[in-house]
Amino acid sequence: MPARSFLLVAIAAPGSVEACIGRVQEGIFAEHGLASAAALPPLIPVAFLAGPGSRGLLAAAARSVPYPLRVRTVAVSWEQGWLFLGVDSGGAWSALRACVLGAAAAAVEPLFPAAEGFFAGCGEAPPDRRALIAPALPPLSFSSGSLVLVDVCCPAGREDWWRSLRWEVVEKKPLRGRRKT
Numbered sequence: 001m002p003a004r005s006f007l008l009v010a011i012a013a014p015g016s017v018e019a020c021i022g023r024v025q026e027g028i029f030a031e032h033g034l035a036s037a038a039a040l041p042p043l044i045p046v047a048f049l050a051g052p053g054s055r056g057l058l059a060a061a062a063r064s065v066p067y068p069l070r071v072r073t074v075a076v077s078w079e080q081g082w083l084f085l086g087v088d089s090g091g092a093w094s095a096l097r098a099c100v101l102g103a104a105a106a107a108v109e110p111l112f113p114a115a116e117g118f119f120a121g122c123g124e125a126p127p128d129r130r131a132l133i134a135p136a137l138p139p140l141s142f143s144s145g146s147l148v149l150v151d152v153c154c155p156a157g158r159e160d161w162w163r164s165l166r167w168e169v170v171e172k173k174p175l176r177g178r179r180k181t
Helices: 015-032 057-063 092-103 127-132
Strands: 004-012 044-049 071-079 082-088 117-119 145-154 166-175
Touching: 004 057, 004 092, 004 166, 015 082, 044 092, 044 117, 057 092, 057 145, 057 166, 071 117
Parallel strands: none
Antiparallel strands: 004 044, 004 145, 071 082, 082 117, 145 166
């Protein structure tokens, strides 16, 4: 199978929150042996893009978020067969998604759905085992982070992509929420 590359716009949390979410991901992998849980760093996926998008896309999207930005963890949820460590962003995630998809075409076949939460994988878990995957989500919150464009390269293609992948942050913009002027 030919290598496939996917461009993902996502929210990256500050280091302390990223470390806590990373420990949750590692715990899922350790307890359930699901490699997709730890395949990517802690990211809140906003959208997979069909192409590189317009120059300035991340900056424009970051400006679409109202001040003050406050993201807090809520509960875990399954979205189209994938586990997400849910967050409440007070509308910031929806504003980012609307802005990004208003300026760039969405990928026809994304690797996984975009949802308001940290991606925790687990798509390889059989449906009857999903109820057993219920990690404790610590109460976390943050008021600043980064909006990132991540190139996810899957050398073996889409099938079991989490077994072999490379990812690189190709663009990064501060995300704090924009005050109205």
